[in-house]
Amino acid sequence: MPDVFAPLVVIPVYNHEGAIAQTLADVLTCNVPCLLVDDGSSEVCAAVLQELEDRHPGTVFLVRLPQNRGKGAAVCAGFHEAARRGYTHVLQIDADGQHDARDIPKFLEMGRTYPDRLICGCPAYDDSVPRLRLYARYLTHVWVWINTLSFSVRDSMCGFRLYPLSHVMDILATERVGMRMDFDTEIIVRLHWRGVGIVNLDVRVTYPRDGVSHFDVWRDNWRITCMHARLFLLMLRQLPRLLRRRLV
Numbered sequence: 373m374p375d376v377f378a379p380l381v382v383i384p385v386y387n388h389e390g391a392i393a394q395t396l397a398d399v400l401t402c403n404v405p406c407l408l409v410d411d412g413s414s415e416v417c418a419a420v421l422q423e424l425e426d427r428h429p430g431t432v433f434l435v436r437l438p439q440n441r442g443k444g445a446a447v448c449a450g451f452h453e454a455a456r457r458g459y460t461h462v463l464q465i466d467a468d469g470q471h472d473a474r475d476i477p478k479f480l481e482m483g484r485t486y487p488d489r490l491i492c493g494c495p496a497y498d499d500s501v502p503r504l505r506l507y508a509r510y511l512t513h514v515w516v517w518i519n520t521l522s523f524s525v526r527d528s529m530c531g532f533r534l535y536p537l538s539h540v541m542d543i544l545a546t547e548r549v550g551m552r553m554d555f556d557t558e559i560i561v562r563l564h565w566r567g568v569g570i571v572n573l574d575v576r577v578t579y580p581r582d583g584v585s586h587f588d589v590w591r592d593n594w595r596i597t598c599m600h601a602r603l604f605l606l607m608l609r610q611l612p613r614l615l616r617r618r619l620v
Contacts, residue, residue, distance in 0.1 A: 377484045379534065380459040381406040381476070382450030384443050388467040389417035396424055398473035399465065400431065404480065407433045409450045412440035433457075443531070444555025448544060455541055460487070463534045471532040472576040479534045482571055488539070489569035492525065492560065493532035495577035512557055515600040519607045520564045521614050526572045528557040539568050553592040554599040561603055565610065567617070 381399050385392055385408055392408070399406050406428075410421050418436070425434040435453050437446060447464055454462050461483050465471050471493070482491045509529055516528040533556075543549065543562050550558045564570060607614065 377461060377487050378459045379404055379461040379463055379480060379483060380450075380454045380457070381463045381465060382409060382447060382454065383407070383465055383467050384409045384411055384446035384450065385413060385417065385421060385467045386411040386440060386443075386446070387413050387417050389413070389420040391469045392417075392420060392467050393424060395465070395467055395469050395473070396428075396432065398469075399476065400428065402473060402476040402480070404463070404476065405431050405433070407435060407450050407453055409446040409453075410434065410436040411442070411446035412437050442552030442555070444549065444551040444553070444559075447555060448549075448551065451535070451537065451540055451544065455537055460537055461534055462537055462540070464531055466531050470577050470579055472578070475532070475573075475575045478573060478575075479532075482573060483534045486569065486571055488536050489571050490536065490539075490560065490563050491534035491571045491573055492527065493530040493575040494527045494572045495530050495532075496574055512596060512600070515604070516557060516561060519561050519600070519603045521607075521611075521618060522564065524570045524572075525560055525564060528560050530575070530577070531556050532575050532577075533560075536568065539563060539566065542566075550595060550599050552595055554595045557596065558599050558603065565607075565614070 381404050383395065383406065396406060408421050408424065410418055421434055425432050435449055437449060451462055463476065463479055479491050512529055513527065516525050517523055540559065543559065547562060549555060549562065
């Protein structure tokens, strides 16, 4: 039987060969195993990831997707591999270095205290954040508050969070979830609908000046818009249950 709390860090990687070594080094200072998910990266990045796994046997693991499928698909591949290896929790962190690995111990402490809850990072941005992206996030936050009938999710787009794996695997086995940049928001809404508690944790976020972003302004914003509309219709179908939950 697995431990009550056995966490694995999962880092989705797509052509982040310039940042991933430092990101991984920062993660490993927290003494937690790490899974790198290569989301169909270039040969250069793939070679860097292989070298990192070889350098840290038994601590760093590598899973490769044959072609680029999107951030959500890479994270889900990490979930499946974590479950196969017997881990109970997955700590998701981005590969580009924008998340501060010094916050990882706070996630682990909260996960031990609340093993059945989603520990969700809430960014405290510095001046490096693009203003347009910052303002656009609030539109998504409003839709999440509508679709959950709750203000319990302070930030639904931050990819720095600790998942209780059993709840996530149940959703992936029974429901359709967006597999690209819409994943982070949709999975948290669906977890909330299932009654999974949310713990909001303030985290530090920096946008590296030379960072690599794979967010496509038009395509990904369109996906996110369609996701919100789909979730709204699904929310209406279960509105009585959600309202009853609020009254309990």
